[in-house]
Amino acid sequence: MNNVTKNLILWITISLVMVVLFNMFNQPPATETKLAYSEFIQSVERGQVASVKIQGDQVSGVMIDGRRFGTFAPRDQGLVDKLLANKVQVVAEPAESVPWYMSLLLNWFPMLLIIGVWIFFMRQMQGGGGGKGGAMSFGRSRAKMMTAEETKVTFADVAGVDEAKEELSEIVEFLSNPKKFTRLGGRIPKGVLLVGPPGTGKTLMARAVAGEAGVPFFSISGSDFVEMFVGVGAARVRDLFTQGKKSAPCLIFIDEIDAVGRQRGAGLGGGHDEREQTLNQMLVEMDGFESNEGVILIAATNRPDVLDPALLRPGRFDRQVVVPTPDLRGRTRILQVHTRKTPLDPSVNLEVIARGTPGFSGADLENLVNEAALHAAKLNKNEVDMLDFEEAKDKVLMGKERRSLILSEEEKRVTAYHEAGHALAAKLLPGTDPVHKVTIIPRGMALGVTQQLPVDDRHGYSKQYLMNQLVVLLGGRAAEELFLGEITTGATNDIERASKIARRMVRNFGMSDKLGPLAFGDSSEQVFLGKELIHNRDYSEDTARLIDAEVRRFVDEAHEKTRTLLGENAEVMHRIAAALLERETITGADIDLLMEGKELPPMPKNGGSGTGPQSGGGAEGPAAPEKEASSKEPSSFKDHLDATEAKDEDAAPSEPKPRRSAGTLGSALAHDKEPGESSAGESGQESEGTQPSGGGTKDADKDEFTWSDKDDDKKVH
Secondary structure, three states: OOHHHHHHHHHHHHHHHHHHHHHHHOOOOOOOEEOOHHHHHHHHHHOOEEEEEEEOOEEEEEEOOOOEEEEEOOOOOOHHHHHHHOOOEEEEEOOOOOOHHHHHHHHHHHHHHHHHHHHHHHHHHOOOOOOOOOOOOOOOOOOEEEOOOOOOOOHHHOOOOHHHHHHHHHHHHHHHOOHHHHOOOOOOOOEEEEEOOOOOOHHHHHHHHHHHHOOOEEEEEHHHOOOOOOOHHHHHHHHHHHHHHHOOOEEEEEEOHHHOOEOOOOOOOOOOOHHHHHHHHHHHHHHOOOOOOOEEEEEEEOOHHHEOHHHHOOOOOOEEEEOOOOOHHHHHHHHHHHOOOOOEOOOOOHHHHHHOOOOOOHHHHHHHHHHHHHHHHHOOOOOEOHHHHHHHHHHHHHOOEOOOOOOOHHHHHHHHHHHHHHHHHHHHOOOOOOEEEEEOOOEOOEEEEEEEOOOOOOOOOOHHHHHHHHHHHOHHHHHHHHHHOOOOHHHHHHHHHHHHHHHHHHHOOOOOOOOOOOOOOEEEEOOOOOOEEEEEOOOOHHHHHHHHHHHHHHHHHHHHHHHHHHHHOHHHHHHHHHHHHHHOEEEHHHHHHHHOOOOOOOOOOOOOOOOOOOOOOOOOOOOOOOOOOOOOOOOOHHHHHHHHHHHHHOOOOOOOOOOOOOOOOOOEEOOOOOOOEEEEEEOOOOOOOOOOOOOOOOOOOOOOOOOOOHHHOOEEO
16 A cells, blocks of 8 residues: 555544544534523413423423424523423433543544644655655755565566676576576676667666566655755665665666766866765775675666776676667667557568668667557558658658748758769768668758768778768768858868878777877777867877877868869759659669669659659658749759859859858768768758667777767758
8 A cells, every 4th residue: 555545544544533523513403493581481471392301501392283392491490380381391400521531532633633743744754665744854865765566677678788698688587587597606697787878778678577576666766865854865875775685585676877876086176075075985885894795786777887896896796788779680679579469451561661760779679669550550450561660760860840931942952962972972982871762851950951871780890981970071072162162161071071080080980090009099989979178188299180180181181082073973962952852752773773774663643753662661751742833943854964064154153152151051960870861951050869879979999989979860961
């Protein structure tokens, strides 16, 4: 029985007692007529009274006609004589006395009621061990105790992280059959630390353990320990482990333990640090003088780099279980779990969807399925098909279409050539990620998008691959220079990202021939979140100048190569740009046809490209809005080519083109094993949030790399 039910029963009981007491002392008499004393005397004198009962100063009786009456009689010695003279039957009784216990109750009931209410509120304020507590619950643990019946999640609901599930399954098996492990002298790990990027299922794994273990399970957040009062954190840690020992064997889960387990000594002021005191108490409870047999601690964090080394040592957290972003097989299984309750069209292929979502975490895939179901429901469908998943993927990766944003014909033309430059550069270079879709329909913060999807999950990146990515990034700026005759601020993001990639190639990855395999600068980064907090310069001015020169050389070489590629394929550039202006959205297969010199199939009535699904049953392009009648709008590829050639032959324009604000046609390309790589021309900002974080930042001395800034977690031009 929970606290709410107990409190409700208590208040109902108090209310009933008060009602009963009120009724006992305020019982209405039987049906009778109240008479004034003068009226009573007159009735007696008229002979209308049959009988009277005198009890103290209360007089009641019956009239001749049977009516009952009552009145209050003052001390009148002649009343009895008058009644007898009028032949009234008189019955006399002593005054009614109140029992002693009722008198005592009447005198003490108000005080007892006040004391009871005070005790009730004190109990409420001191509640702990699963209750919300209050002002007096300073030292009581806020952990919530859960049972298997309350937790509906099991290991069957966890997919894509087989290794982590296997290690936690051993914990559950030990609790049910400890002799299997102890017969050879082994002991169960005292603590298990789950580490991994956000959204990969660390908390879900803990909930599954609670559903499978069959033992008491205490759940608490790392931020629930320290509050406004000094000493509260340590007291709550002691109370938490005290409750755990009483319920042993049991499991204790601390979510986001980095809130309380950060490395000690960070405070420079030398004053008292409440968080450090809490951590010290946790270290003692986990492996101190007293043993905690049967209490197993599970914690989750995405910041293992900031945890105190004493917390991570064997004997406290014996195991660190990495929960990474799932691979292709894992994504397929996660999609199967999340689509259990979703009616799917027979054409839906979950493996194809998983192949088109590299780097997606479990939370990202759940959101993808939900967006697809919402899209199907909006169209009044009975089942979710591949087109719904394709639209949901585009929405997650690139943002929602903004058809209400009206672009001028000149802006559309600039956007088309900008995106065509990215797409053609990606198509011409070997080893780049395939182009999935190109659109000039504004999505999210982008005016145009070139989306690339890798065929397989990437775990390492070669120098040639990175140089090719520089070429693709600079494709938009090169296209503006070659085919528009004027550069715009649209390449702001492209240049920023290209510079960042080139600088990391030189400074972190040792890919410069002049500098060799050396790393320059000690950066402090969050392992799974990818934010560079501090950069310490540990090299000379001469080395810094050499680093800058090498970065410029990488970018200049990529820029020159981009201009050469696009210049040699000018006709294909015009065809791709014309197709974008006509259809607004084309696929990678459409670009292949244009590069072969073939015409594209007619557009379906509902708009979109005519090549059908692409890369995972891709949806045909979104329906294009009706175009306004304008002489600038080419009616065919040939008309567009003629118009372009005529414009190139013409002299300088009569008036300069208007300057656009920074980032109007921006570009944001990241190169990471992130979900779906795309390129988007952006309006003033990077498309932050269009891409789920998929892998975080790895150490530079490992063979893997990812980009540290969240803005890099997208491939949008």
